Amino acid sequence: MSVMTLEKTIIRARDVSVYYGEKRAVSNIHMDIERNSVTAFIGPSGCGKSTLLRSMNRMNDLVPSCRVTGSIEVDGTDINSADVNIEGLRQVIGMVFQRANPFFKSIYENIAFAPRFHGLTDKRKLDEVVEESLRKAALWDEVKDRLRESALSLSGGQQQRLCIARAIAMQPTILLLDEPASALDPISTMKIEELVMSLKEEYTIVIVTHNLHQAARISDKTAFFLMGELIEYNDTSKLFTTPENEKTEAYISGRFG
């Protein structure tokens, strides 16, 4: 696929609903997510924003009772169709979770594990990938002398940046971040935010966050969810200054949620 043919829209959700058993967690979402931008999902707990995010790389497959209807297209491919290679899909769409979850392995091995599994066995190239990923995640200078140490020896903020580096090492086009800074202190949070903004040059980023200021600071577009529905989806500057929906206004001005 040449650069010329790339559409502006990279993720296209049409009539997407997600059910846990009988309960509908996400209802009839229509949404286009733009390439190389940061899109923030906001809304109160239980509004379905994480559920929708986890449908985008099919992590919901892990929940036996979960069912997704409608279509989610990534670069024109319906990710829920039967012939989609799920491992390949997850290489294109990286994910970072709420709690940093480094493998119980060395710092080096945390990054190198997946590229090696996907066929990169040349030691020198692996070293390069590890260094490049750690540099992009702004972690290289802090860990370059201790790559063989356990990743669990890192601080919480460092661990989360390691998880971002680990996702980047797969050279994905999309990064899904599920409240990546909610368990971190303010300084670590700031580092993650700077990182997200620097990464959007190369990746499309979708970030779920509880922190409205964070959404306002780092995102280009913001989607507000309530009770599983997409209430408003607009440019971040518009949504936070002149929201079209009164529920959005009530939420961002702190009247509920």
Add this chain to the structure above:
Amino acid sequence: MRAKIMDRAATVILTLIAVLIIGTLVGLLGFILTQGWHKLNLDFLTSPPDIVKAGGGIGPQLFNSLYLLVLTMVIALPLGLGAGIYMAEYAPDNKFTQFIRMSIEVLSSLPSIVVGLFGLLVFVNMTGWGYTLFSGALALTVFNLPLLVRVTEDAIRNVPRSQKEASLALGITKWRTIVSVILPAALPGILTGTILASGRVFGEAAALLFTAGMSSPDLDFSQFSLSGPTSPLNPFRPAETLAVHIWKVNSEGLAPDARDVADGAAAVLIIAVLLFNLSARWFGAWIYKKMTSGAN
């Protein structure tokens, strides 16, 4: 005030219970070791037993116990690991799985003498092998499988779910996730269970009386064939283990020093289990380090 008194009382009672348990354990170990200490020399450990005269050793029995342990684990570990992985990661939550789980629990509460008699029926008579090491190993596999399955399943379930998610989200297949992410993290738990099972194998007598038998051929330790009748490594020969030997010498020993031999053998048994536990723990820590920070 009442809560405070209860709190103090609980501390005192629990401490007493702990002291009681440790005291019993130390007393028992100390008794066995002091009783058998004087027998611990190379001659006793390597020479064959003597039925009527004093001065017999436990060489073949010691070897049999170790060899049986290896044989049993070679059979039981892959089965236990496989079943444990299946139960933790693959088994759907349905009636069939519940039935398997119930069977495992029933199996784990079988008395070892029952397992031994079952072994006599199936692994000795029906197979036509007679009393053999291999029959003994199979009986001990039946005896220890429930423990191994249970421990493996629990250890895998105790690995944080986020580890699995992290791996799957990187496009790693389920099987590779289990092998490279979940099993290394579960290893300390699995290893503890394996040590427990090994201790049970090493000290087991009742399940072996009618499967591996109560006698050993005159072993020729210069032989390494897997089939000769006097070859130590032949799994299809009868083999009296250390624990069985202790029982036999105590109950029907004819040698004048039978009591001494039993004491010495008991001390050897205890020391072997202790050594085995310690080295397994060390080995486990080493493997864990290797697997979690190594390049491969």
